[in-house]
Amino acid sequence: PARAEPIRLLLADQGASWTEDEVQLADWWSGKTDLKKKAVFGQLPRFQHGDFVLYQSNTILRYLGRVHGISGSNNQESALIDMVNDGVEDLRQKYSRLIFIEYETGKEKYIADLPNQLSAFERILSNNSNGTKFVVGDKISYADYNLLDILHCHLDLDPKSLAMFPLLSAYVERIASRPTGSTIIKYTITYADYNLLDTLQCNLDLSPTCLSTYPLLSTWTFLQHVCPPTLYCPAMLNGY
Template sequence: MAPFTITYFAVRGRCGALRIMLSDQGQEWKEIVMNFEDWMKGDLKATCVFDQLPKFEDGDIVLYQSNAMLRHLGRKFGAYGSNDTQASLIDMMNDGVEDLRLKYLKLIYQEYDTGKEQYIKDLPNHLSKFEAVFAKNKSGFLVGNKISFADYNLFDLLLNHRVLCSSCLDSFPALKSFVDTMSARPKIKAFLDSDDYKKLPINGNGKQ
């Protein structure tokens, strides 16, 4: 029996980074796929702390909020820095990833038809912040010299952005190297090449 269970819709969405992290850490998990009609009946929704999915189960631990799930796995698998200072910096970087993800989600679900051109035009201003961090750290990771949950989160978001705009990393060599290196990690590569990954749309409304 798989030690972890993800309950979510048939979409990469908020579980993209989580699945990539579990794969890279050599973990197996069970997926409970919720369709929208069943979700709208409200039975499962009524049991969710914040009335939303994803839901993540690790034994007796039940978590909601995707970033809490990433932090949980970060602690569990040693992907939360080597000391308290690094942990705080990883938190900071992950919050920066979340800021960009919220902008991306606003575009996808609210402004895609009217705001895509402007979003792509503004994107370098956001990516440059992460480029500067990688250029300074030199390790290939956001913080310290080993992978953290924030790296998985940024990687997933950058994959989404490369679908949105295939050339978006062309002016950011450190970010491009990061994505290439992460994509080549054997367990991540195997997951990204799998039908389980490829069959899932990036977002729930078909926009990408």
């Protein structure tokens, strides 16, 4: 899962402009770039605005939430938004463990338990205007972008994952249809794309002609590099 994706959703939906610098995985691990040494916790994404630099995806989200005035209208709303975002992070950790460690052996069990994980978010929506608005209050918040992204991840994993949750299903459609956010959401890359692209790139490094007899794979791989709607590897986000 791409840690920078909720940040992109927020920036796009808020009408901000920004630049992205791709960091190739091979360069990151080989030390060809000094970004890993400079990273406070040895991780990406990184956000930079002038001389101001931030790491940790949720910290960046909260900061941008304050910048754009979408982190709550009072202390109580801000605390509730933080609570929801922390809940999303808990779910993302479980999802990441499945995708990167336990996918082959744990997918069936994970999907079976998913209703227990998602029911809390359904209740949160129901407690705010009967689920017709956002997770907290009358205004979108940074936690909404994070929740939207993790729900999309689970829909990629299992298209029926929200079938038992009418409020969450309507929420995804409602948020994704927002004018400025819908474009970037429409073209969001999935975890399967990340895995496939990384595998293809490894094979291309081993044999540059290995895709010569596969025109569709060759074109697809090329497009992900030259005009990716989202980055296929950890991204460093520059200021906007």
